[in-house]
Amino acid sequence: MEHIALYRAWRPQSFQDTVGQQHIIRTLQNAIREQRLSHAYLFSGPRGTGKTTTAKVLAKAVNCEKGPAPEPCNECDACRRITAGSVMDVLEIDAASNRGVEEIRDLREKVKYAPTEVRQKVYIIDEVHMLTTEAFNALLKTLEEPPPHVMFILATTEPHRLPATVISRCQRFDFRRISMEEQVERLRTICEQEQITAEEAALEYIARLSDGGMRDALSILEQIASFSDAQVSYQQVLDMTGGIPSHQFAKLAEMIHEGEIGGMLEMIEGFMQEGKSADKCMENLLYYFRDLLMIKMVPQADRLTERVLDVRDFREMAHKFSKAQLFQILDTLNHYQTEMKYAVQPQTLFEVALLKLCSLTSGGSAEDSPVASHMSPASASGATAGVPADEVQQLRRQVAELERKLEQALKNGLASGSGDRQASGGSRPAARSSAPRISSPSKMPAGMDGYLAQRNSQEFLEVQGKWNQILHAVKEEKVTIHAWFMNGEPVSVQEDAVLVAFKNDIHRETTEKPANKQLIEQVMERQLGRPCRLVTMMQKDWNDALQGAQTPAAEPLQLEPPPEDGNTSQEPWVDEALQLFGEELVVIKD
Structure with missing residues (x-):
């Protein structure tokens, strides 16, 4: 005979064989006895806890030839064929591979027909959270008011991904992890x-x-x-x-407490030689110290975890660490566990984490932990041990002076830059120099004069007329981007660039992220029928630029005619043009 995996061969075929879900089994059996079965059920919970198994047992119970009965007989033709999966009226659908709206529409059409082989049609939709939004919407009405001969059983490991409209139409049962x-x-x-x-x-x-x-x-x-x-x-x-026995972690914790760095590193190397993974070791060590903290702080804490085999050994080890040390150890391990996900050499990072733990338990302070954001004076002085005090003080004074100068330069950099420009260009009109200053010149787009000139062009009017369509298309693509992008409004165009001004800097920065900006540019290209680039600035900066462009000059620019002599013409601008471009390039016409 062909070998059958243990979990398939020992899959429960009745409610009484189901392990660890008595609160659900009892409710379903009472509903069958009282003939109060619902038309739709939602089974949610971790993997391997019996969701699909319970659904198939329920399908047998409602269709058993000796029932409906609280327990299927597993002897009649209907029970045996449902177990074998050969009854056309009991369908087990994998939503991961049948997730589209077309499959749900086909199901909705077939629901209307009465069952041909058993008493009631049962649709078991596994991993239902994989259905698309359109498929859920197509299923809603049928799920709410199915024909009387139909029952839906939805199973999922991620109920939070289901729409609330679907959950509200079902009786929900949460399967728990088996003890x-x-x-x-x-x-x-x-x-x-x-x-x-x-x-x-x-x-x-x-x-x-x-x-x-x-x-x-x-x-x-x-x-x-x-x-x-x-x-x-x-x-x-x-x-x-690849597991590690609990007494090995106890030995490792003892070495950490005593600061035996050599033995600890040898022990880690032994783990690696045996094929243990560094990330799994880190996870188990984190659990071990978590259990030590629970034993130390909570009476009868052994009931809160199934990893504590011998409570006395854990209590003895917990007494060797203070609460503050255990908190610091957990913080450090959690920090390095996060870093290990992106590390090229996880073993090295694991060793560094344990070395850090040794420094914590051998008199180091909490500020030495990588999760601390600042160093206290005591730890700072400890870090500079061996350095002469006068050198340290001199370095600190230099750093403070540099920080002060940098801060002053940042505050006065804009004003000094504008002063230099006015000094180098003294012929600039006074009215233009007194225009309102832009708050952040680095955020001004290049070619600002071009945008100001094109703000009333035909191309801009076309963009402005289609702006609502562009916003709607962005919302259809991704509603979160639309929520940020709708804060801006178009103010001008220049060639293939569309200038959008934002009222809020956070909205602008989020829109400028490469992925968001690319999506918006694709939408604008589709709506406008030509390639487009998105250029952004702040609304305040645009208003200031407009005000500066519209402010009249104090004195009109006039060309002073040179002193008349025999070589000058009656038109001074002609002489100016000749001086600027040369006689070869200037053609004079009356």
């Missing part, structure tokens, strides 16, 4: 039936690794049983899964 005791009991029963010899500690460790999922636990058990010829020991589970 370690229930998993161990189930694994022990399966081992007896499958003639697998397993140590109790091995089963407990498998249950902890599965993180509350029965399917994961059975997969690990089958893998180890195949490797060890049906003899499952605790050490084999550790070797196969």
Whole structure:
């Protein structure tokens, strides 16, 4: 016979075989007894906790030839065929591969027809959160008022991704993670039936690794049983899964407390040689110190975690650390665990994290932790140990002086820059120099004169007329970008550039992000029928520029005629043109 995986061979076929979800099973059985079944159910919870299994058992219970009954008989033709998946009226649909609106429209059309083989049609839609928004909208009306012979059962691991309109039309059941005791009991029963010899500690460790999922636990058990010829020991589970026993973490914590850096690094190297991963070691060590903190702060804290096997050992270790040290250790490990996700050498980062822990527990202060934002004077003086005090003071004075000069330069840089420009161009009219100053010249787009000249052009009027269409198209593409972009309004165009002025700097900066800007430019190109570039500035800067352009000059610019002599013409501008461009380039016509 073809081999069947353990989690498939031991999938529960009745409500009483389902593990760890008694609050759901009892509710469904009472609904069947009282004939108060709903037309739509939503089963949500972590993977491997029995959502699809419960849905199929419910389909058998409502269609059993001896029912509807609180328990399917699993003997009649309907039960056996539903178990085999050969009943056309009980459909299990994978929403990940049938997520479009067309598939849901096809389902909506077929719902109208009465069942042909069993009492009631049952649609089990697995991973329903993968449906598109359009597909959800197409399903809403059918889900709210289906024909009396139809039942929907939606299953998902991510209920927060479902629209509220869908959730409100269903009876929701939240599947919880299966406790370690229930998993161990189930694994022990399966081992007896499958003639697998397993140590109790091995089963407990498998249950902890599965993180509350029965399917994961059975997969690990089958893998180890195949490797060890049906003899499952605790050490084999550790070797196969890359796990580290709890006493090894206790030894590591002892070295951290005593500051034994050499032994600690040798221990880490041994982990790596055995094939352990640095990120998994970091995760388990974080859990270990979390449990130490819980043991230290909460009475009977062993009930809050399933990782504490011997409470006395944990209490002895917890007494060696203070609460402040444990908080600092958790902060440090959490910081380096985040950094490890992007590290090229995670082992090195793991070693650095443990070295940091040694410095914390051997008298280092909390300010030495990487999560501290500033150094206190005490830690600063510790960091400069060995450096003469007069040199340190001199360096501090120099740094303070540089910071003061930099701050002063930043404050006065704009005014001094404008003064230099006026000094170099003394012939500039006084009225123009007294125009309102732009607050942030770096945010002014290049070619400002061109934008001012084109602000009433035909091209700009075309953009202005289609602006509402552009905003609507951006909203259809991505509503979050539309929320930022609608703060701006077009003020001018120049060649392929569209200048948009914003009232709020945050909205402008978000719009200027490369991904957002690219999407907006694509929308404008489609709406305007030509390639477009998005150029942004602040509305205040645009108003100031307009005011400066419209301010009349105090004295009109006039050309002073040179003293008359025999070589000068009666038109002074002709002489000026000849002087500027040369006689070869100037042609004089009456």
